[in-house]
Amino acid sequence: MTDDRLLLSGLRVMALCGALPEERDRAQPFELNVDLGVDLAPAGLSDELGDTVDYGAVCAAVAAAAEGEQFTLMETMAHRIVEVCLAADPRVQQVTVEVRKLRPPVPQHLSTSGVRITRHSQ
Structure with missing residues (x-):
């Protein structure tokens, strides 16, 4: 196990996620933060893109899953x-x-949940 991290912060998506009927019918904004534990030493030594994880491909796959599926729970x-x-x-x-709902449906002033x-x- 490595302590190295590849960080993807602030990925904004519009997703169908929520328990309330209106949350199931209309996509709402979410912010996603992804922290990948991956050995970055090979890329650090070689300076070669092939020696690291393609974070563009990861972002695309994450956004496709979040926006292409429907969820009741975060x-x-x-x-x-x-x-x-x-x-x-x-x-x-x-x-x-980390999944953050940017407009949580509560009566209190809550910036995110x-x-x-x-x-x-494995």
Whole structure:
């Protein structure tokens, strides 16, 4: 296990996620933060793109999953994103995903609600 991290912060998506009927009918804004545990030493030594994880491809796969599927819970969305990240590249050893709902449907003034999960490759 490495302590190296490839960080993808502030990915904005419009997704169908929520328990309320109006959240299931209309996409709403989410912000995703993804932390990939991957050994960055090979890329650091070689300065070759092929020696690291293609974060553009990971971002595209994450956005496609978040925007292309429907979720009742943010926990489920986060779990799905972890699956996508672990499948994206065999060098990914660990994934932490944070899903933040930018307009939570509560009467109180709450700027965001969210979840953060961490999973390891098998």
